[in-house]
Amino acid sequence: MSVGNWEGVSEFAAVAESGSFTGAARKLGISTAQVSRQVSALERRLSTKLLYRTTRKVSVTEVGQIYYQHCRQVLDGLAEAERAVTDLQQVPRGRLRLTAPVTYGETTLAPLINDFALRYPELQVEMELTNQKLDLVAEGYDLAIRLGRLSDSSMMARRLGTRTLYVCAAPQYLSSHGEPHSLSELAQHNCLQGTLDYWRFREQGRARNIRVSGSIRCNSGRALVDAALKGIGIVQLPDYYVDEDLQAGRLVSLLAHYREEDDGIWGVYPHNRHLSPKVSMLLDYLGASIGQ
Template identity: 40%
Template structure:
């Protein structure tokens, strides 16, 4: 039993003026209505209604209680209307977490395009160099990459983030181009502090230890070193699209040199998703088809969808 038990039935009786008709409107028995109201009166310790064979009227205490219950009913109806409106037109705050290791411009552009179509929606983009805690950081969704290990969360794959091996033309002229994985040991490899690169393999992903004189956990730092001709870098194709377009960097084009990492939208609940999250999932799924990115296909588009 809750403090709300009997309140709805009491309001119906008052507004309809009859236990019988109140029962009919709610689709329950008259005895059920009577018991609910009686139990409510017993909990409050007062009589709310005067009952006769011909009519039902409010006691002074009942009038005060009814006025306040009516206000609560109206507040509930307003809240219900707001929720219904939100399910027709997304409103409020949508908090999206992005991993900033390789910059956020590409993904943030897509999110901004989504937000531009809904003027009642406020979008807050949270960035960090590590994957954000979806629940602990109060995010609606987070964009993650690679294999997802947290089985308590739900995720939808929206595409791939393809990595290429690239360097300046001057570096390749001086050191040559590697033609297989084994030849990477002959090159100065610009990496994060782990010193590993990843590549596609028949079993999924292959982890390869490489060596070099430059290590940086921020992708921008690796790009800077690559542009200076310091060595060979493994970077997302979309992250270096300007450098590839202008010729500052040149990418290898052989299949072995690429790594295609899955991109996921992670969210906390599968059932009763808010409209704003549903719309974002659908938008990103359509925007980013699961196509691999290869430099030789470029006119260097700004969206994955063009890579067909």
Template identity: 45%
Template sequence: MLIGNLDGMTVFARVVEEASFSGAARKLGMSKSAVSKHVTKLEDSLGIRLLNRTTRRLSLTDAGSTFYQHCARVVEEIETAEHALTDLRGTPRGTLRISAPLTFGQMYLPQLVTEFMAMYPGLHVDIHLADHMVDLVAEGFDMAIRITRLKDSSMIARKLADFTGHVVAAPAYLEQHGEPKTPQELADHKTLAYTNVASPNIWDFEGPDGPVTVRVNPVMSCNNGEFTSIAAIRGLGIAREPEFIVAEALSEGRLVRILKDYDPLNNGGIYAVYPERRHLPSKVRVFIDFLAEKFRGGLCNFHEAACKEYKEGRGRQRLAP
């Protein structure tokens, strides 16, 4: 009964505070008759008169005086809750739980999160780095960064940047084993497979004559792209790698890009993904907007500084006692 009377309690409290139906109507943006109906309905549901009405003035009954004290507290709590929610919508607070791929997260998120948290010091960021896809809802994440060809329609996604993959090998490997000229020749080469995909042993390409699918026979498999890139640099085999992982090794000649006429269909996008919600929390919205701005124009615009910071950080880790 009380839940159904919340509107009536709010109207009644305003009538008492304004000492008139017309004053309450102005404050509430309602008609005078609507205010009167709310109070009458409240009295009927309670089975007791709350107000004495005369042509000149209103006065509280004893029961009305007692009831008003409770109504005033309820209305105050409701207004406090509404103000708190308004504040949360406008200023991100609380904890933002993010899932991101391991190497991408290590390379880019320290710089991004540091800058973001300087803008919103009331926010706590909880980051989970893993190369497998987490269940955002079941595991309580607000959002994830995913590098993929997005297919999960149960999630809402915003594309942050394009993702490019390359087929790479070390010069020493190519010198010893020769360079494959077509994807079909990969079946006779040592390959390194990244396992956090649906079919690690199936490599798809788009070539001059259309799509090509090759089944490779990996000599090593791993669930981390940086690990397979290091193995490729050491000459263990041929790998398919994201550009952001191998860009430095390619520029320094430690890896060579091969099969340049064939687009490896591990390309896709870098997405901010979040569960479908009617009202997106401000902490998620502002972080996604922040990421989109940082990656505007492509990942390369942000890549150099982030990679330098990541490399320096790894160097300090190696030098630490």
């Protein structure tokens, strides 16, 4: 295959995987117009329609599906060849895309990633902080940092550290409402809720979920911490939200006897993807740093 015949192949594969020209452009780091031009040129060269285009979506034709399967194998082979060359040099370089939850990313992960980037100036880091679980393969991510229990068995996972769930309240709340000493007493308290309507505990060696209710429900841990600090109610949140306030005495830890075993902090990456030096070394660095 001549050099010219490669034009449009990567762009077509990216459109097929992302379902849109915009998504493909974002993945490849080029303009949407350039993606469209390259794919159109490829279709003209092949004298066939690879994509159905409407104002709402883009879908792959039957011929396009067959062509995509062959192209994907070739592109994967090229990527593997590039990774083999990079492996020989053993220096993190090139683009590294990762995703992580918002608050944990802001408070803990981003400073560590920035320190890692300082060590390796040839590395270009793209970090997407979102609480949505992105499709790593379809969206081209090298790594995801995920917290708690893992549910996706199609991914490889490496444990980087642990987090602890604390139930806590401000001293002024406890002076007015008293302190709960058993799980059943939570029904008598204003429990500030996040995205779930239950809290997690361990009682007599078994995991137990307790339904809670209260006057405030919010998907922001920081907002719930603020409400707890103002004496509105009790919260259950991971350590990175409340550590400083617990140490300063602004919040008081409750029901420690029922605290669940520590959750995992995980580095997750696609099962069939070669673990490049930049990802492997970042995982080593995060494991050593978070483990401390």
